[in-house]
Amino acid sequence: MSKRSFKNTELIQASLKKRYAREKRFQWYGRLAVMLGFVFLFILLFDIVSKGTPAFTQKYLLVPIHFDADRIGVTPESDAKQLRAGDYAGLAKASMRDLFPDVTGRKDKRQLYRLLSLGAEYQLQDMVMTDPSLLGQAKDVWLLAHSEAASYLKGQVTRDQPEDERRVKNMQMDWLDRLDSEDRTQTRFNVLFFTEGDSREPELAGIRAALHGSFFTLIVTFLLAFPIGVFAAVYLEEFAPKNRITDLIEININNLAAVPSIVFGLLGLAVFINFFELPRSAPLVGGIVLSLMTLPTIIITSRAAIQAVSPSIREAAMGVGASKLQTVFHHVLPVAMPGILTGSIIGMAQALGESAPLLMIGMVAFIMDVPGGVTDPATVLPVQIFLWADSPERGFTEKTSAAIMVLMGFLIIMNALAIYLRKRFELK
Amino acid sequence: MPTSTVFITLVALCLVSFLVGRQRSRIVATAAGGMQSLHSLPKHYGYMTALWAGLPAMLVLIFWVALEGSAIRGLIVAEFPAEIRALSENEIGLYYNQMVSFAVSGGDASMLEPTQVAAADFYNELLVSSGKLKLLLVVVVAVLGGALTVLRISPVLRARNSVESTFTWILFGCSSIAVLTTLGIVLSVLFEALRFFQTIPVQEFLFGLKWSPQMAIRLDQVGASGSFGFVPLLVGTLLISAVAMLIAVPVGLMSAIYLSEYATRRFRAVTKPVLEILAGVPTVVYGFFAALTVAPFIRNLGESLGLTVASESALAAGLVMGIMIIPFVMSLSDDIINAVPDSMREASLGMGATMSETIRKVLLPAALPGIVGGILLAVSRAIGETMIVVMAAGLSAKLTANPLEAVTTITVQIVTLLVGDQEFDSPKTLAAFALGLVLFFVTLLLNIIALYVVRRYREQYE
Numbered sequence: 001m002s003k004r005s006f007k008n009t010e011l012i013q014a015s016l017k018k019r020y021a022r023e024k025r026f027q028w029y030g031r032l033a034v035m036l037g038f039v040f041l042f043i044l045l046f047d048i049v050s051k052g053t054p055a056f057t058q059k060y061l062l063v064p065i066h067f068d069a070d071r072i073g074v075t076p077e078s079d080a081k082q083l084r085a086g087d088y089a090g091l092a093k094a095s096m097r098d099l100f101p102d103v104t105g106r107k108d109k110r111q112l113y114r115l116l117s118l119g120a121e122y123q124l125q126d127m128v129m130t131d132p133s134l135l136g137q138a139k140d141v142w143l144l145a146h147s148e149a150a151s152y153l154k155g156q157v158t159r160d161q162p163e164d165e166r167r168v169k170n171m172q173m174d175w176l177d178r179l180d181s182e183d184r185t186q187t188r189f190n191v192l193f194f195t196e197g198d199s200r201e202p203e204l205a206g207i208r209a210a211l212h213g214s215f216f217t218l219i220v221t222f223l224l225a226f227p228i229g230v231f232a233a234v235y236l237e238e239f240a241p242k243n244r245i246t247d248l249i250e251i252n253i254n255n256l257a258a259v260p261s262i263v264f265g266l267l268g269l270a271v272f273i274n275f276f277e278l279p280r281s282a283p284l285v286g287g288i289v290l291s292l293m294t295l296p297t298i299i300i301t302s303r304a305a306i307q308a309v310s311p312s313i314r315e316a317a318m319g320v321g322a323s324k325l326q327t328v329f330h331h332v333l334p335v336a337m338p339g340i341l342t343g344s345i346i347g348m349a350q351a352l353g354e355s356a357p358l359l360m361i362g363m364v365a366f367i368m369d370v371p372g373g374v375t376d377p378a379t380v381l382p383v384q385i386f387l388w389a390d391s392p393e394r395g396f397t398e399k400t401s402a403a404i405m406v407l408m409g410f411l412i413i414m415n416a417l418a419i420y421l422r423k424r425f426e427l428k
Numbered sequence: 429m430p431t432s433t434v435f436i437t438l439v440a441l442c443l444v445s446f447l448v449g450r451q452r453s454r455i456v457a458t459a460a461g462g463m464q465s466l467h468s469l470p471k472h473y474g475y476m477t478a479l480w481a482g483l484p485a486m487l488v489l490i491f492w493v494a495l496e497g498s499a500i501r502g503l504i505v506a507e508f509p510a511e512i513r514a515l516s517e518n519e520i521g522l523y524y525n526q527m528v529s530f531a532v533s534g535g536d537a538s539m540l541e542p543t544q545v546a547a548a549d550f551y552n553e554l555l556v557s558s559g560k561l562k563l564l565l566v567v568v569v570a571v572l573g574g575a576l577t578v579l580r581i582s583p584v585l586r587a588r589n590s591v592e593s594t595f596t597w598i599l600f601g602c603s604s605i606a607v608l609t610t611l612g613i614v615l616s617v618l619f620e621a622l623r624f625f626q627t628i629p630v631q632e633f634l635f636g637l638k639w640s641p642q643m644a645i646r647l648d649q650v651g652a653s654g655s656f657g658f659v660p661l662l663v664g665t666l667l668i669s670a671v672a673m674l675i676a677v678p679v680g681l682m683s684a685i686y687l688s689e690y691a692t693r694r695f696r697a698v699t700k701p702v703l704e705i706l707a708g709v710p711t712v713v714y715g716f717f718a719a720l721t722v723a724p725f726i727r728n729l730g731e732s733l734g735l736t737v738a739s740e741s742a743l744a745a746g747l748v749m750g751i752m753i754i755p756f757v758m759s760l761s762d763d764i765i766n767a768v769p770d771s772m773r774e775a776s777l778g779m780g781a782t783m784s785e786t787i788r789k790v791l792l793p794a795a796l797p798g799i800v801g802g803i804l805l806a807v808s809r810a811i812g813e814t815m816i817v818v819m820a821a822g823l824s825a826k827l828t829a830n831p832l833e834a835v836t837t838i839t840v841q842i843v844t845l846l847v848g849d850q851e852f853d854s855p856k857t858l859a860a861f862a863l864g865l866v867l868f869f870v871t872l873l874l875n876i877i878a879l880y881v882v883r884r885y886r887e888q889y890e
Contacts, residue, residue, distance in 0.1 A: 019782055026784035030686025033679045037703045037758075040751045044709070047721050232603035239596055240603070252606040258805070258875040259868065260812025262839050263613055266864040269846065270616030277497045292609050299606070325592045353710030356814035359843055382712045389716045389819060397720065404713050411708060 048408075052401025055190060058203060059150035060142040061115065062184040065095045067128065069135045076135050083129055088121040092143065100175060111172055117144040119192075119204045142186060147202040147395030152176055153185055156394070167394075193402065197368040198384065202395025205388070207403050209370045213283055213363075213378030214352060220287020220374055221294060221351050226344055228291070229298030230333075233340075236299070237306040238328050257296035264293050265360025273361055280362040281377040289357050294347035301343020305336040338421045345418040349411050355382035381407050431493055434563050438489065438570060442482040445574035449477025452581050460583045468588035476587045479594055481574030485566045492562050500554050504547055512543070527551065617868060620861030627855045628656045633862060635659065639825035639836075641845060641856050656859055658866065660825040664742065664835030668821060669810035671746025671831050672753055677803060679750075680757025685787055687758075688765045700762075707755040715819030718748035723820055730832060738834040740822040746831065749816050753806050760802030764795045764882070801881035808874035812867060814839040838863050 069075055071094055072086040093113050097103065103112050120143040127141070128134055148167045151157045153176060157166050168176075179185050196206030232253075240246040268289035272278045278285050309332050317327040333340075358364075363383050371378035379387070381403060388400040453473035457466045466473075504527075505513065505520060512523055523544065530540055531548035540548075581587075625633070636657020683703065687696050723744035730737030737743075768791050776786040792799070822834025823844060845860035 019785070023782040023784045026787070027686070027690055030682050030690055033682030034686055034691075034699060034703070036679050037683055037706065037754055040754070041702070041706055044706075044713075044717055044751070047717060048713070051720075228602045228605055231599045232605065235596070235599035235603045239599060246603075249603050249607055252610050254879065255872060255875060256606055256609060258808060258871065259613065260808075260814070260839070260871055262812065262814045262842055263617070263864055263868050266842070266846075266861060267609070267613045267616055270620060270861070271612050275616075276494065292605075295606065295609070299603075323588065323592055325595060349708065353708075353712070355710070355712045356818075356839070356843070359814075359818075359847055362847075364847055382710050385712050385716065386815065386819070389712075389719060400716055404716065407710060408713070411710070415708060 048401045048404050051398055052403075052405045053398075054154050054156065055193065055398035055402035057154070057187050058190045058192065059145040059153045060186045060188055061145050061149075061179055062140050062186065063092075063095050063099060063116075063143050064138065065091065065124065065141045066098070066138040067091070067134045067136060072128070072135075074135070076132070078132075080129065083132060084125065086125065086128070088124040088128075091124055092116055092120045103175075108171065111169060112175065114146055115149045115172060115175065117146050117203045118201050119144045144203060145185075147393065148172075149176055150203060151394060153180070153187075156398075193399070197370055198366060198379070198387070199368065202391075202393050202399055205396070205399055207381065207384060207406060209367055210379050210381045210384035210403070211406075212370050213367075214380040216283035216371060216374050216378060217286045217290065217358075217380050218348060218352060220283055221290040222344070222348060224288060225291035225294045225298055225347065225351075229295050229344070229347075230302050230340055232295070233299050233302035233306055234328055234333070237303050238324070238332070253296050253299055256292075257300065260356075261293060261354055262356045262360065264289050265357030267292070268357060268361045279375050279377075281365050281367070281379075282375045283371065283378050283380075284374040285361050286358050286363055286378075286380065287374065289361060290351040290354060293354065293357065294351050297347035297350065298340075298344050301346070302336070302340045305339025305343065306332060308339065309335045338424060342418045342421045345414050345421070349414040349418075352414070353382055353407065353411060355380070355386055358383050359386070381410075430559070431489070431562075434489060434559075434566055437563065438482065438485055438566055441485070441567065441570045441574070442478045445481035445570070445577075446474040446478040448474075448574065449578055449581065450474030452477075452578050453587070456581055456583060465583045467584055467586050468591075472587040472591055473581050473585070475591045476585075477574050477577045477581075479591060480577040481570045483594075484573050485570035488569050489562070489566050492558075492565065496558055496562075500551065500558065503554060504551055507547065507550065509543055613868060617861050617865045620858050621865040624855055624858035624862045628859070628862075632656065633658050637827060639841070641841070641859055654856065656855065656862075658863070660827045661836060661838050661841055661863070663827055663829070664821070664825065665811055665837040665839075667742050667829060667831060667835055668746040668749065668817060668837060669807055671743055672749035672810045673803065673807060675747060675750025676753035676757050676806060680754045680806075681761050681799065683754070684758045684761035684765060688762050689783065689787060689791075700758075703758060704755045706751060707759075709752070711752065711813065711815040712819070714748050714752050715815040715817075718744050718816055718820035722748055735832060737832045738822065740820060740834045741832050742821060742835045743831040745817050745820040748820065749810055749813055752813070752816065753809060756809065757802060757806050760805065761795075761799050764798035764802065765791055767798070768794050797881050797884065801878040804874050804878035804881070808871040808878070811874070812839065812871050814843060818843050838867050842867070 068091075072088060072091050074082055074086045078086075093109075096112050096116065097109065100112055103109055123143055124141070145153065148157075149172065152168045152173055157168050159170070159173060163170055176185070192204060193206045195208055196204060197209035199205040236246065236249065240249075268285055272285045272288055273280055278288075313331050313335060314327055317331045318324075322330065358380060363379050364387065365377060365379070366387070367377050367379050369376075385400055385403050385407065388396045388403065450470045450473055453466060453470045454463075457463050457470070460466075463470075501524065505524065508520070508523070512520065515523070526540060527544040527547050528551065530544065531551045633656050636655060637659050638655040638657045639660045641654045641656060687700060691699065719740075723740060726741060726744050726747075727737045727739055772790055772794060773786055776790045777783070781789070817837045817840050821837055821840055823836050823840065824834055825836045825841075826833060828835060842860045842863050845856060845863075
């Protein structure tokens with residue numbers, strides 16, 4: 001017996017090293033898993049920030065422009081309408097030819113014109129429209145560069161790549177180098193990105209229309225989901241009898257929270273667009289669909305917040321003769337409000353980032369105009385990101401990443417607000 | 429008269445009724461000998477008047493708006509010449525829609541038939557008179573409801589009780605919206621799916637091995653009928669989900685174990701919210717990341733190893749989807765491991781087991797049902813995820829188990845079938861609803877099983 005137990009101790013001693021090593025390994029697996037999560041997060045954020053940062057600047061080229069009335073095709077006596085119809089594209093092209101007199105041949109000239117953005121002609125038009133006395137004068141003007149030219153100036157495209165695999169040709173690079181050495185290039189903050197709607201030209205495309213669309217959609221979502229969600233939570237928490245109907249409602253809310261978002265899109269398409277014939281692509285329908293999606297989140301968190309209100313508050317209110325409804329609306333809800341708001345903000349953040357159901361109800365159309373109301377055709381920020389990500393021009397890649405940075409910025413602000421509210425709530 | 433104007437009028441009427449009701453109750457009270465003779469506060473009488481003015485009128489408005497479209501359509505189609513009405517439902521719809529878009533936004537009248545132009549005028553007339561009638565009806569109902577209530581105001585009228593019971597019903601109505609939503613989803617998806625199954629037999633859909641949903645524009649076209657076999661989509665969905673779970677389950681589970689059993693309080697307090705950022709990133713961002721960064725990376729890596737990798741491989745989409753699901757698996761496993769009572773830990777450690785032995789031999793087996801439930805929830809999430817696969821998985825419906833090839837999924841097909849202009853009568857668009865039906869029920873089933881497993885497991889220690 002004693003001999004045997006001695007042997008056991010020996011065995012245990014011998015295996016101990018192995019066991020401790022295994023313990024160490026296991027801990028490292030855990031550390032590795034956590035680190036892997038961090039690495040993924042870091043790569044994701046780094047990838048987006050490094051791709052998106054260049055989109056916040058734009059390149060301009062200094063071009064000497066001779067505002068020759070004949071060239072534009074107007075006379076100094078022309079009225080505003082005639083001025084608007086002038087040939088500013090021709091003016092921009094002619095100015096580029098003047099700048100590079102040695103460029104001949106149709107193909108080369110066309111390459112030369114492609115250094116300037118299509119927006120350059122509108123820039124010139126704008127200048128003449130605001131100050132018609134420019135006609136006849138010569139002036140150096142900073143004109144917006146084409147996104148491909150800008151990608152060379154920003155160093156995203158280099159000569160190392162084979163010429164036929166890039167859009168900027170060697171000849172254009174030579175011209176850009178020459179402009180650069182003559183101090184005729186400039187980097188400016190990309191204001192257009194925040195003030196313009198969508199465009200087919202990467203350097204002219206902006207997120208303003210999408211921001212407005214997101215704003216209107218979220219307003220509709222909030223106006224519907226917040227009261228309905230809070231009322232539903234109040235009913236279930238304070239008034240609901242324990243019966244089959246309320247059980248059914250509870251199960252439904254939990255299930256709804258787990259239904260794929262695209263199914264809500266199908267619902268929106270079949271019910272709100274086909275049956276009720278609400279307008280397609282409109283923030284109204286988008287907001288309704290998103291509010292149905294966020295309802296479970298708001299209801300579940302609001303219920304938790306209402307539950308957390310101490311019963312003494314209810315009892316005190318009832319004790320002085322308040323009715324059930326007065327107790328809830330005058331005493332319980334104000335105390336629970338920070339918690340309810342936290343849940344609602346989290347729900348709204350989900351709605352802000354959602355895009356799949358909006359594809360179903362037609363919010364993927366190419367929309368340049370800034371929507372003015374909830375029934376105007378609109379797009380939202382995530383869908384704008386989806387659309388740009390699909391565009392083949394490389395200029396859109398950086399625009400996409402920049403739009404993602406803006407979207408993530410809003411999400412971080414909303415989540416920070418929710419955390420702040422929760423912290424304040426916990427102190428009570 | 430647009431609906432919004434009518435609605436604003438109604439709100440204004442409610443406000444007026446509130447003021448009138450409140451004022452009336454004060455007058456009644458003074459006549460009866462002071463405020464204390466009233467049963468409720470004056471504002472309750474105001475609320476009551478407003479409710480009786482607003483609610484019935486609101487119901488009238490909702491019904492009117494819901495029925496307006498089909499009523500106008502019925503009236504106009506009845507006026508169409510007989511040869512148009514003899515056409516198929518489809519062609520009448522097209523004819524009608526052309527007319528409506530002309531009536532709403534104008535355009536070149538010469539593109540339309542004279543009957544359509546006439547109908548457009550008639551349409552606009554109907555719209556105007558419908559708007560007038562709507563406003564009139566709503567105002568009459570609101571004023572009538574308000575006036576009758578004002579007349580009923582007396583010191584013994586139990587205004588507060590009446591307002592509160594009405595309000596409780598409104599609260600009940602709000603909470604039943606969840607049921608209505610589910611009902612709406614099931615019915616809308618089911619009806620369209622049934623229409624789909626009228627042209628494509630159910631067994632062909634469920635067991636067919638070929639998915640190519642193009643429909644012919646002309647009947648004599650080559651490949652005139654598309655094939656709607658659902659199996660390749662299911663295989664593609666499962667393949668991508670499997671890749672995602674291969675990433676998310678080990679990483680998520682090990683992170684949860686580390687954070688709940690080994691990490692210090694401070695490390696955990698910082699790490700958990702940071703990793704949960706991954707859950708808050710919009711899916712469209714993951715899609716972009718998958719399509720533009722991960723997919724080319726995997727293809728280049730594969731090429732340097734001598735493998736042929738499709739530019740939109742299942743691996744890329746699955747990998748990124750896995751990253752998205754990590755925090756989800758982590759949070760659920762964390763909750764469940766934490767729910768295992770400390771006595772079990774202490775017993776095992778007291779026997780001389782190391783921490784890792786305790787975790788592997790005691791905690792994990794005890795928490796297993798809950799963890800499985802959590803994983804099932806994650807799987808249902810992967811199956812229903814849309815944006816990542818739309819942006820990073822392919823469109824070719826292939827029957828393959830090779831993650832380096834491009835596959836397509838149920839959600840991708842729903843999006844591709846429904847985005848863009850479409851007529852609602854071709855099997856192509858209706859197929860999307862059949863897919864939606866399958867998706868809804870598969871995820872619903874997974875969720876119910878998962879919730880059941882999680883809940884049952886939790887009760888064990890209580």
